[in-house]
Amino acid sequence: MNQRIEWSPVKSPSPFKQDGTHRIPNRVYSDVELHARELEAFFYKAHWCYVALECEIPNQGDYKATMIGERPVIVVRDRDGSVNVLENRCAHKGAKFCQKEFGNAKVFVCPYHQWGYRLNGDLAGVPMKNGVAGQGGMGADFKMEDHGLNRLKVRVHNGIVFASFDDDIEPFESFVSAELMPFFNRTFDGRALTLLGYNRQRIRGNWKLMQENIKDPYHPGLLHVFFVTFGLWRADQKSELRIDPRGRHAQMISTRNSGGENKEVTAGVTSFKESMILEDPRLMDVVQEPWWGGPTAVMQTIFPSVIVQQQVNSLSTRQIIPRGPNEFDFVWTHFGFADDTPEMTERRLKQANLFGPAGLVSLDDGEVIEYCQQAATAYPDGECVVELGGKDGGVASPHMVTETLIRGMYRYYRETLGL
Amino acid sequence: MNVLDANAVLHINACYGDALDRFDLAAWQALFLPDAVYRAQARENFDSGLPLAAIYLDGHGMMTDRITGIEKTLVFAPRFTRHIIGLSKIDGSSALTPFIIVQTITTGLPEILATGCYHDTLANTSDGVRIASRNAVYDNALIPNSLVYPL
Ligand SMILES: [Fe+2]
Numbered sequence: 001m002n003q004r005i006e007w008s009p010v011k012s013p014s015p016f017k018q019d020g021t022h023r024i025p026n027r028v029y030s031d032v033e034l035h036a037r038e039l040e041a042f043f044y045k046a047h048w049c050y051v052a053l054e055c056e057i058p059n060q061g062d063y064k065a066t067m068i069g070e071r072p073v074i075v076v077r078d079r080d081g082s083v084n085v086l087e088n089r090c091a092h093k094g095a096k097f098c099q100k101e102f103g104n105a106k107v108f109v110c111p112y113h114q115w116g117y118r119l120n121g122d123l124a125g126v127p128m129k130n131g132v133a134g135q136g137g138m139g140a141d142f143k144m145e146d147h148g149l150n151r152l153k154v155r156v157h158n159g160i161v162f163a164s165f166d167d168d169i170e171p172f173e174s175f176v177s178a179e180l181m182p183f184f185n186r187t188f189d190g191r192a193l194t195l196l197g198y199n200r201q202r203i204r205g206n207w208k209l210m211q212e213n214i215k216d217p218y219h220p221g222l223l224h225v226f227f228v229t230f231g232l233w234r235a236d237q238k239s240e241l242r243i244d245p246r247g248r249h250a251q252m253i254s255t256r257n258s259g260g261e262n263k264e265v266t267a268g269v270t271s272f273k274e275s276m277i278l279e280d281p282r283l284m285d286v287v288q289e290p291w292w293g294g295p296t297a298v299m300q301t302i303f304p305s306v307i308v309q310q311q312v313n314s315l316s317t318r319q320i321i322p323r324g325p326n327e328f329d330f331v332w333t334h335f336g337f338a339d340d341t342p343e344m345t346e347r348r349l350k351q352a353n354l355f356g357p358a359g360l361v362s363l364d365d366g367e368v369i370e371y372c373q374q375a376a377t378a379y380p381d382g383e384c385v386v387e388l389g390g391k392d393g394g395v396a397s398p399h400m401v402t403e404t405l406i407r408g409m410y411r412y413y414r415e416t417l418g419l
Numbered sequence: 420m421n422v423l424d425a426n427a428v429l430h431i432n433a434c435y436g437d438a439l440d441r442f443d444l445a446a447w448q449a450l451f452l453p454d455a456v457y458r459a460q461a462r463e464n465f466d467s468g469l470p471l472a473a474i475y476l477d478g479h480g481m482m483t484d485r486i487t488g489i490e491k492t493l494v495f496a497p498r499f500t501r502h503i504i505g506l507s508k509i510d511g512s513s514a515l516t517p518f519i520i521v522q523t524i525t526t527g528l529p530e531i532l533a534t535g536c537y538h539d540t541l542a543n544t545s546d547g548v549r550i551a552s553r554n555a556v557y558d559n560a561l562i563p564n565s566l567v568y569p570l
Contacts, residue, residue, distance in 0.1 A: 101463070197464035197471025200561045225492035280480030329561065334471045349470055350477070358459065358473040358566035364494040366564045
């Protein structure tokens with residue numbers, strides 16, 4: 001491992017004006033210093049961050065370049081079939097040596113001075129190391145083994161790959177928590193995955209707003225008119241919210257067509273339009289899959305880096321890549337299972353119309369996140385009110401009429417950052 | 420015999436950009452055959468043979484549903500788009516046509532929403548050239564937030 005120099009910022013006072021997390025100060029969305037602390041505490045320490053699905057790099061030497069927080073990394077399959085995650089930063093001058101997003105390599109060579117690295121990050125070659133015609137070269141104390149690429153801790157869990165810069169990170173299962181592992185493993189149970197493709201969007205909002213969005217069961221029935229109108233979501237459908245004990249990760253678990261005809265759900269909701277019927281039902285041709293075991297949608301937030309989506313037959317990971325406090329990239333990787341029939345693959349691809357930058361129930365999320373960011377930036381001393389369902393600090397819930405999961409995330413946020 | 424007339428191809432692409440930039444989505448839809456397939460697909464998927472598309476509409480029915488979605492259900496900041504559609508390279512009933520689409524959120528500055536190439540199969544009909552399939556393959560995998568209207 002390379003040595004890393006820890007950055008220790010001067011800490012400004014907490015932006016939270018009272019105890020609890022039912023009020024969120026706008027500064028957490030726009031403050032540059034807080035953002036640097038978040039990167040350090042959440043993305044670079046103590047957290048397993050999502051980097052890939054194994055099916056993206058099936059063969060020896062296959063690699064994928066991605067990000068953890070704001071640092072570039074490479075996920076590569078080594079000769080023995082194992083997966084390595086290396087910092088995409090030459091040990092010499094720090095150049096981001098790999099510029100291709102996907103490829104196959106026997107070695108990585110930095111183009112600047114052609115330092116070469118094995119797929120495990122070991123330094124294999126340094127041009128002119130021993131000088132030229134007896135002149136120059138590295139000193140006698142230059143040791144190749146001291147100058148490898150920074151190699152991260154890696155956990156491959158049933159086809160999904162997480163990594164951490166932190167050598168002392170807790171085991172993956174305890175990170176996700178006993179409460180959440182069952183539904184995490186429901187999707188990733190060891191079956192081979194197939195890659196369907198990517199969608200990418202750049203959203204001009206703070207990265208935490210996307211975590212909040214998928215911890216917020218209040219909005220789908222209100223913002224996503226498409227959802228409600230075509231019966232994919234009702235606030236009174238059978239549902240459950242799970243949260244890990246520390247409040248950072250969560251799952252929204254629900255079963256469609258299980259709701260009553262509770263008029264409170266639609267009464268007074270201006271966005272409700274009763275009469276819409278799909279012209280082509282193949283857009284939402286839902287077929288129950290045996291592994292669901294009941295719930296038709298499970299939306300998981302694994303803090304800080306990823307959302308795991310199962311919305312009926314559409315499956316994706318959604319990676320969050322912050323770019324300063326005011327912007328993040330959102331990368332959707334859609335997948336299926338190796339034993340899917342061609343009809344099931346086609347169904348997953350058609351249902352993908354609902355998701356991504358053009359998604360009929362997700363495009364609106366990116367839009368409203370930008371609306372929130374605009375106000376957060378304009379009113380740094382303002383606060384958001386997060387009191388639906390009470391003022392608790394994040395608890396499991398048998399219903400969706402609550403913002404408890406968001407309060408849980410900020411409980412963890414305050415504790416971890418000492419705010 | 421399906422020999423495409425270059426002027427007719429120019430004309431349908433002019434109508435295509437015009438319809439979208441006026442938000443006349445019914446006129447956009449009418450340029451497709453009833454069973455036509457429309458995709459807007461990131462080039463990284465297209466080049467790697469990955470099937471996922473950001474928008475995938477199989478026939479007029481799904482186009483109608485997308486139009487209803489845009490006009491009646493989606494929440495998005497008001498915007499203009501401007502399609503700049505280039506010259507087609509025609510080969511039999513296929514055509515490759517480059518495009519740039521500039522988007523202006525009404526309170527902001529113009530930005531490029533997408534640049535890419537239409538991969539088309541076109542057909543002569545008694546009403547003129549119609550689109551049998553169009554894949555709007557966009558070079559910029561990264562979309563500036565949202566892709567509201569078809570490319
Ligand atoms: Fe949403």
